[in-house]
Amino acid sequence: xxxxxxxxxxxxxxxxxxxxxxxxxxxxxxxxxxxxxxxxxxxxxxxxxxxxxxxxxxxxxxxxxxxxxxxxxxxxxxxxxxxxxxxxxxxxxxxxxxxxxxxxxxxxxxxxxxxxxxxxxxxxxxxxxxxxxxxxxxxxxxxxxxxxxxxxxxxxxxxxxxxxxxxxxxxxxxxxxxxxxxxxxxxxxxxxxxxxxxxxxxxxxxxxxxxxxxxxxxxxxxxxxxxxxxxxxxxxxxxxxxxxxxxxxxxxxxxxxxxxxxxxxxxxxxxxxxxxxxxxxxxxxxxxxxxxxxxxxxxxxxxxxxxxxxxxxxxxxxxxxxxxxxx
Numbered sequence: 001x002x003x004x005x006x007x008x009x010x011x012x013x014x015x016x017x018x019x020x021x022x023x024x025x026x027x028x029x030x031x032x033x034x035x036x037x038x039x040x041x042x043x044x045x046x047x048x049x050x051x052x053x054x055x056x057x058x059x060x061x062x063x064x065x066x067x068x069x070x071x072x073x074x075x076x077x078x079x080x081x082x083x084x085x086x087x088x089x090x091x092x093x094x095x096x097x098x099x100x101x102x103x104x105x106x107x108x109x110x111x112x113x114x115x116x117x118x119x120x121x122x123x124x125x126x127x128x129x130x131x132x133x134x135x136x137x138x139x140x141x142x143x144x145x146x147x148x149x150x151x152x153x154x155x156x157x158x159x160x161x162x163x164x165x166x167x168x169x170x171x172x173x174x175x176x177x178x179x180x181x182x183x184x185x186x187x188x189x190x191x192x193x194x195x196x197x198x199x200x201x202x203x204x205x206x207x208x209x210x211x212x213x214x215x216x217x218x219x220x221x222x223x224x225x226x227x228x229x230x231x232x233x234x235x236x237x238x239x240x241x242x243x244x245x246x247x248x249x250x251x252x253x254x255x256x257x258x259x260x261x262x263x264x265x266x267x268x269x270x271x272x273x274x275x276x277x278x279x280x281x282x283x284x285x286x287x288x289x290x291x292x293x294x295x296x297x298x299x300x301x302x303x304x305x306x307x308x309x310x311x312x313x314x315x316x317x318x319x320x321x322x323x324x325x326x327x
Contacts, residue, residue, distance in 0.1 A: 041111075045108060047295050048115070048292065050111050054078060056114060060072055060073065060074060063142065063146070070142055071104075073104050075113040075122070080120075088121060090122045090161040090162070091122075091124070091311075092147060092166065092195070093125040093174075098223070099130065100131045102173075108292055121167075121311075122160065131225070135222075143178075162313075165196050167197040168182060169198075170199075171292045172291040175203025176205060181198070184240070184243045187247050189247075189249050196310060198252070200253055200254075202255055202256065202260075202294070205265050211268065220235070223238070248273065253282050257287065260288075261290065283299065
């Protein structure tokens with residue numbers, strides 16, 4: 001693994017100095033409690049509806065902070081037998097809500113989790129601590145813990161997932177978080193909290209005030225625990241564009257052309273990723289729809305094609321056949 005760059009080291013020091021060491025916590029495994037979601041509910045986006053054919057186990061604890069558990073849901077492919085079928089890639093699903101609201105339980109986000117499950121991927125919708133009570137880096141710390149928890153041998157066996165192939169999906173603030181999950185680490189994509197592929201929709205990726213609307217600046221400040229209009233030293237650390245390097249995973253970035261998060265935010269990340277040679281797919285959607293509201297059949301196809309390529313099983317080299325007549 002490469003050594004950290006001076007910028008990374010300085011940012012890490014700044015975060016630790018400003019916040020102290022983040023409260024840790026154990027990772028209780030709990031039990032499934034047989035809590036299964038049933039029925040069909042259509043969200044405000046007619047392309048996203050819950051799917052009763054997808055076994056969905058809710059409220060599985062993945063970590064505890066200050067004695068309080070945090071939960072995720074597992075959306076498992078129908079007819080998938082984790083203990084006997086070949087291991088499959090997993091996808092971590094991260095809801096939006098300006099870092100201050102929203103939940104894995106929201107109908108549209110549960111529909112996303114179940115859509116990915118129905119598409120053959122064990123998907124895990126994660127709740128994380130919300131601002132302003134829990135400012136940066138609480139949310140990203142929780143996602144790091146969730147990926148590390150899924151990678152544990154016990155959980156990989158429990159859910160039938162390949163710990164070397166974990167992807168991430170998020171929109172809006174969740175898009176910021178999965179992009180940060182994808183860029184903040186360095187080195188191999190099958191270790192620690194690294195992920196092998198990232199899909200982000202409508203993410204604010206530069207929180208320093210660049211390409212931000214006046215009404216969104218206070219939202220960013222509240223998430224960062226800073227005073228609006230005053231320079232915030234944590235803005236760089238919370239910006240995925242800051243951390244980009246050549247070891248980062250492939251990205252699919254989708255953004256509407258005239259939505260609440262300026263299109264330039266997407267372009268900033270795409271330029272940074274492509275500038276260091278990271279495989280990056282950029283989808284521009286005409287109109288004003290934000291985050292998962294812009295999902296339609298075509299975008300679903302693009303996303304599944306992306307995961308199908310980036311999370312495909314690793315191919316081992318095949319030794320050339322020997323010529324029996326030789327010699």
